[in-house]
Amino acid sequence: MRKIDAILTYNKPKGESFLKKLSGKRPLFVCTIGNTETAKTPGISAAGKNPELTDYTPPADVELLLLGRCKCIPGVPVTPEGIPTPALITKSALRLADIPVLVASGGLRVKPHIPFLDLGGSPGGDIRTGKAVENVGEVIKRATIAGESIAELADYLVIGESIPGGTTTALGVLLAMGIDTEGKVSSSMPGNPHKLKTETVKAGLKASGVEFGSLAGDPIKAISCLGDPMMSAFAGLVLGAATKVPVLMAGGTQMGAVLTVVKALNQQVLDNLAIGTTRWIITDKTSNLRGIIAQIADVPILAADLDFSRSRFEGLRAYEKGVVKEGVGAGGAAVAAMIKSGGSITRQTLLGEIERNYKQLVGSE
Amino acid sequence: MRKIDAILTYNKPKGESFLKKLSGKRPLFVCTIGNTETAKTPGISAAGKNPELTDYTPPADVELLLLGRCKCIPGVPVTPEGIPTPALITKSALRLADIPVLVASGGLRVKPHIPFLDLGGSPGGDIRTGKAVENVGEVIKRATIAGESIAELADYLVIGESIPGGTTTALGVLLAMGIDTEGKVSSSMPGNPHKLKTETVKAGLKASGVEFGSLAGDPIKAISCLGDPMMSAFAGLVLGAATKVPVLMAGGTQMGAVLTVVKALNQQVLDNLAIGTTRWIITDKTSNLRGIIAQIADVPILAADLDFSRSRFEGLRAYEKGVVKEGVGAGGAAVAAMIKSGGSITRQTLLGEIERNYKQLVGSE
Numbered sequence: 001m002r003k004i005d006a007i008l009t010y011n012k013p014k015g016e017s018f019l020k021k022l023s024g025k026r027p028l029f030v031c032t033i034g035n036t037e038t039a040k041t042p043g044i045s046a047a048g049k050n051p052e053l054t055d056y057t058p059p060a061d062v063e064l065l066l067l068g069r070c071k072c073i074p075g076v077p078v079t080p081e082g083i084p085t086p087a088l089i090t091k092s093a094l095r096l097a098d099i100p101v102l103v104a105s106g107g108l109r110v111k112p113h114i115p116f117l118d119l120g121g122s123p124g125g126d127i128r129t130g131k132a133v134e135n136v137g138e139v140i141k142r143a144t145i146a147g148e149s150i151a152e153l154a155d156y157l158v159i160g161e162s163i164p165g166g167t168t169t170a171l172g173v174l175l176a177m178g179i180d181t182e183g184k185v186s187s188s189m190p191g192n193p194h195k196l197k198t199e200t201v202k203a204g205l206k207a208s209g210v211e212f213g214s215l216a217g218d219p220i221k222a223i224s225c226l227g228d229p230m231m232s233a234f235a236g237l238v239l240g241a242a243t244k245v246p247v248l249m250a251g252g253t254q255m256g257a258v259l260t261v262v263k264a265l266n267q268q269v270l271d272n273l274a275i276g277t278t279r280w281i282i283t284d285k286t287s288n289l290r291g292i293i294a295q296i297a298d299v300p301i302l303a304a305d306l307d308f309s310r311s312r313f314e315g316l317r318a319y320e321k322g323v324v325k326e327g328v329g330a331g332g333a334a335v336a337a338m339i340k341s342g343g344s345i346t347r348q349t350l351l352g353e354i355e356r357n358y359k360q361l362v363g364s365e
Numbered sequence: 366m367r368k369i370d371a372i373l374t375y376n377k378p379k380g381e382s383f384l385k386k387l388s389g390k391r392p393l394f395v396c397t398i399g400n401t402e403t404a405k406t407p408g409i410s411a412a413g414k415n416p417e418l419t420d421y422t423p424p425a426d427v428e429l430l431l432l433g434r435c436k437c438i439p440g441v442p443v444t445p446e447g448i449p450t451p452a453l454i455t456k457s458a459l460r461l462a463d464i465p466v467l468v469a470s471g472g473l474r475v476k477p478h479i480p481f482l483d484l485g486g487s488p489g490g491d492i493r494t495g496k497a498v499e500n501v502g503e504v505i506k507r508a509t510i511a512g513e514s515i516a517e518l519a520d521y522l523v524i525g526e527s528i529p530g531g532t533t534t535a536l537g538v539l540l541a542m543g544i545d546t547e548g549k550v551s552s553s554m555p556g557n558p559h560k561l562k563t564e565t566v567k568a569g570l571k572a573s574g575v576e577f578g579s580l581a582g583d584p585i586k587a588i589s590c591l592g593d594p595m596m597s598a599f600a601g602l603v604l605g606a607a608t609k610v611p612v613l614m615a616g617g618t619q620m621g622a623v624l625t626v627v628k629a630l631n632q633q634v635l636d637n638l639a640i641g642t643t644r645w646i647i648t649d650k651t652s653n654l655r656g657i658i659a660q661i662a663d664v665p666i667l668a669a670d671l672d673f674s675r676s677r678f679e680g681l682r683a684y685e686k687g688v689v690k691e692g693v694g695a696g697g698a699a700v701a702a703m704i705k706s707g708g709s710i711t712r713q714t715l716l717g718e719i720e721r722n723y724k725q726l727v728g729s730e
Contacts, residue, residue, distance in 0.1 A: 028518065066510055100517035104480070111483070113503075115469070115511035118483040120476070138478075145431055146480035152465035153393065153518035 002343030005305040006335050009282050010290045015300030018274045019339065021156075021246055027336045028154035029090075029099050030237060031065060031329060032161045033058035033116075034106035034229035036124035036132070039165030043196050046079040046188040047164035047327065053077075054164035059112035061087040061162040061328045062103040065094065069361065071113040076361050079188065083318045084362050086330035089306070090160065092353040093330075096345050097337035099158075104146060104237065106139060106163075107229030119143050119236070121229045127172050128200055130208030136223045139232035140239070140265070147240020157241050158276065158336045160250040160329015163230040170257035172201040172226030177260050178213025179295050184288040186253040190322035192286035201226065219261040227257065235261040242269035248302075249273060250332020252281040252325060256292035263297055274300045276332025279307070280325040304334035306347050313358050316351075367708030370670040371700050374647050375655045380665030383639040384704065386521075386611055392701045393519030394455075394464050394615075395602060396430060396694060397526045398423035398481075399471040399594035401489030401497070404530030408561050411444040411553040412529035412692065418442075419529035424477035426452040426527040426693045427468040430459065434726060436478040441726050444553065448683045449727050454671070454695035455525065457718040461710050462702035464523075469511060469602060471504060471528075472594030484508050484601070486594045492537050493565055495573030501588045504597035505604070505630070512605020522606050523641065523701045525615040525694015528595040535622035537566045537591030542625050543578025544660045549653040550618040555687035557651035566591065584626040592622065600626040607634035613667075614638060615697020617646040617690060621657035628662055639665045641697025644672070645690040669699035671712050678723050681716075 008015035035058060038044065040051040048054035057077040060070040064087045070076055077085040094101060103114065107121030121139040125131050150157065163169075167185040174181040183194050205211065208225035215222040223231050234249075235258050241247050242262075247269075249255045255275045263270060281289055282303045293299055308316040319325070337345045373380035404410045404419040413419035422442040425435040429452045435441055442450040459466055468479065472486030486504040490496050515522065528534075532550040539546040548559050570576065573590035580587040588596050599614075600623050606612050607627075612634075614620045620640045628635060646654055647668045658664055673681040684690065702710045 066514070100514055102514065105483075111485070113485070113507070115482050115484050115507050115514070117480050118470075118476070119480050120478065142478070142480045149431070149465055149467065149480070 004338035004343045005347040006338060007279060007282065007303040007305050009301045009303060010293060011298050011300040014298065015274065015302055018300055022339050025155035027099050027156050027158050027340060028150065029094055029101045029158045029329065029333055030104055030150065031062050031101065032104050032106055032159060032230050032233040033062055033108065034124060034163045035109040036165050036169065036228045037126035038169055041200060043193055044168055045164040047077065049078055049080060055110045057164050058162040059110050061085055062112050063114055065091050065101050066114045072110060079323060083315050083323045085328065086324050086326060087328040088357050089330035089354055090328045090333040092350060092357050093333040093337035096349065096353050097340040099336060099340060102150065104233050106233030117146055119146065119233050121232060124228045127169060127204035127226050128207060130204050130225050132225055132227050133223050133229050133232065136220045136232045140236040143233045143236020144240035147237040151241040151244040156246040158248045158250050158329060158332045159234060159237055160332060161230045161234055161254060162328045163228050166228060166230065166254045168197045168200055169226065169228035170254040171197050172204055173222045173231065173257040174260060175201060175212050176210050176215040176222040176226050177219065178216040179256065179260055179292060181292050184292055186281055186284055186287035186325060188324050217264065219264040231258055231261060234258045238262050239266055239269060242272040246272050248276040248332045248336060250276045250329030252277055253287055253289050253292055256296060259299060260296050270297045270299060274302055276335045277301060277303050278326045278331035279303050279305050280319060284322060284325060302335050304331045306334060308351065311351060311355060313355060315362060316358060369703035369708045370712040371703060372644060372647065372668040372670050374666045374668060375658060376663050376665040379663065380639065380667055383665055387704050390520035392464050392521050392523050392705060393515065394459055394466045394523045394694065394698055395469055395515065396427050396466065397469045397471055397524060397595050397598040398427055398473065399489060399528045400474040401530055401534065401593045402491035403533055406565060408558055409533055410529040412442065414443055414445060420475045422529050423527040424475050426450055427477050428479055430456050430466050431479045437475060444688060448680050448688045450693065451689050451691060451695035452693040453722050454719055455693045455698040457715060457722050458698040458702035461714065461718050462705040464701060464705060467515065469598050471598030482511055484511065484598050486597060489593045492534060492569035492591050493572060495569050495590050497590055497592050498588050498594050498597065501585045501597045505601040508598045508601020509605035512602040516606040516609040521611040523613045523615050523694060523697045524599060524602055525697060526595045526599055526619060527693045528593050531593060531595065531619045533562045533565055534591065534593035535619040536562050537569055538587045538596065538622040539625060540566060540577050541575050541580040541587040541591050542584065543581040544621065544625055544657060546657050549657055551646055551649055551652035551690060553689050582629065584629040588626065596623055596626060599623045603627050604631055604634060607637040611637050613641040613697045613701060615641045615694030617642055618652055618654050618657055621661060624664060625661050635662045635664060639667055641700045642666060642668050643691045643696035644668050644670050645684060649687060649690060667700050669696045671699060673716065676716060676720060678720060680727060681723060
């Protein structure tokens with residue numbers, strides 16, 4: 001295989017061997033989605049034009065992946081400044097490399113107009129109440145069964161997520177489980193609102209009577225009190241699939257929360273995991289993915305070396321300024337597309353396809 | 366490949382070449398499920414201990430397929446006489462041949478405690494009202510998308526169904542679409558209640574202002590007025606998948622209704638289809654699968670040559686007396702297991718596994 005446009009930033013030798021393991025193999029991309037009330041806290045999430053619209057972002061993202069356009073909203077999900085969803089990157093990567101997609105719901109307020117795996121979950125609450133997610137154990141169980149089934153349908157899985165407010169709930173679960181992450185989680189905004197996130201999580205910790213690290217051995221309670229419904233779906237899929245096939249966990253700092261949940265439930269699968277993300281995450285000065293993962297497990301991090309600085313679209317150049325950065329498994333999907341093509345899909349060909357989709361779906365330069 | 370224990374009964378040369386096409390290939394089994402009020406008409410369905418319990422049969426069947434046991438009911442679904450569900454056959458075939466399973470819902474009143482594909486449907490009404498199923502066009506569309514996606518994950522699909530009362534709704538759709546099927550549809554009871562089925566369908570035709578054949582060109586209206594939610598899911602999956610891979614439609618006379626809907630929506634896929642069923646269906650004197658299919662398309666029929674006459678379990682020997690006969694894709698799953706194993710799975714090895722599961726799940730001899 002030619003060298004691919006990916007950066008190995010943590011556990012490099014393991015990353016190299018993980019890449020080799022995937023070479024020439026058939027991936028399946030699974031997008032996990034969910035909604036929470038936490039996302040509607042003003043200033044928490046940029047994954048939607050305004051807080052109320054964040055409910056539509058996950059279903060719209062997966063519609064884009066399956067149909068090439070959104071159905072539950074006009075156009076595509078955008079930040080308050082109009083910068084479009086990273087699902088554009090994911091869709092472009094999956095289409096170029098002809099990678100199949102399934103969607104799994106952890107709990108939704110707004111359902112997508114496409115087929116999706118129902119895992120028995122409900123939408124999440126506001127973590128400030130300390131009652132974040134219901135039925136966590138059962139959803140993890142069902143997602144584990146789904147992961148086992150799906151693992152028989154491909155050589156490896158790439159699992160992504162779309163859930164607004166997800167880095168705040170990640171902070172909640174990580175702190176509850178004793179991972180020092182204050183000021184380390186990422187944001188879809190260039191000015192990472194760490195103070196607001198920490199205040200939100202502290203309110204949730206107080207409301208649920210949980211202290212830093214007190215739920216280190218109880219990931220189900222950690223999600224129930226401070227997490228989001230995507231986590232149960234994602235963690236269960238990993239637990240079920242990674243006993244059989246390699247799994248590329250596609251996302252930013254939220255992957256820390258999922259990884260710590262997975263580790264608490266079955267350490268055996270850790271050797272079959274890597275994190276796939278974007279260069280914008282690993283070079284971000286306002287967050288520290290590597291510093292989070294290093295506290296949890298020796299899992300390699302592979303970052304798609306995307307570069308939008310010369311794009312003709314302002315809405316893509318904005319990614320270079322730290323807007324959006326990651327989501328909908330964009331980085332992992334890009335890495336998988338490069339691997340599957342044996343390196344013939346590069347950051348250049350990807351940008352070409354992303355711009356083509358951008359033009360068609362967003363329009364303006 | 367060794368000769369397998371299957372009977373080719375219609376379109377034999379096409380059947381032979383269909384079998385050859387599947388040889389050495391990786392199947393995926395998809396079970397479509399749904400609920401209707403029609404099933405609760407006393408005397409219509411034996412797919413449940415009593416009419417109200419029929420709502421639990423489809424979810425319990427797919428729990429059995431995925432978990433090896435039911436969760437939403439104790440034991441397994443049985444007829445009023447206590448004869449167990451054909452899901453026992455399906456599960457045994459899939460397990461022996463290591464065939465993966467997905468579940469797709471067309472519309473459920475009772476949801477299974479396992480992951481399933483939600484296709485946006487609602488449970489069906491009573492066809493005597495002429496208002497049988499809502500949202501048929503949209504569910505077919507979403508199922509088509511699902512079929513296209515799933516087809517990328519396997520070399521061919523085997524699609525089965527579990528929906529109590531399904532032969533009555535099949536009669537409804539077939540008559541509305543102009544296929545002469547009065548007295549031809551099968552039954553899970555040895556004494557096929559043709560009179561009751563015909564009366565039920567005639568009430569539905571009257572209530573919806575439909576006459577024999579008047580909906581020949583409008584399958585969506587035919588399902589909406591006289592069908593069931595399984596049909597939308599099943600037909601859509603076939604329409605999406607069969608453009609890419611062969612599809613074995615696993616079931617009895619209900620496959621006539623699905624096939625006529627598929628044919629009305631896209632004739633192009635017919636060449637990629639076969640019907641997989643059981644010997645009990647093709648030798649049944651109270652129904653006529655071949656006579657139904659021959660009116661629709663030159664699609665081969667392959668019947669698993671199962672023989673339970675020497676089983677040590679009374680509940681299995683009952684199948685030889687015309688009880689149950691087919692369902693949950695039992696016949697097609699058995700055929701696929703035989704093909705996948707290159708003939709090393711025979712009716713004998715299958716019966717052994719079925720008896721093993723019977724003993725564990727039903728118990729008594």
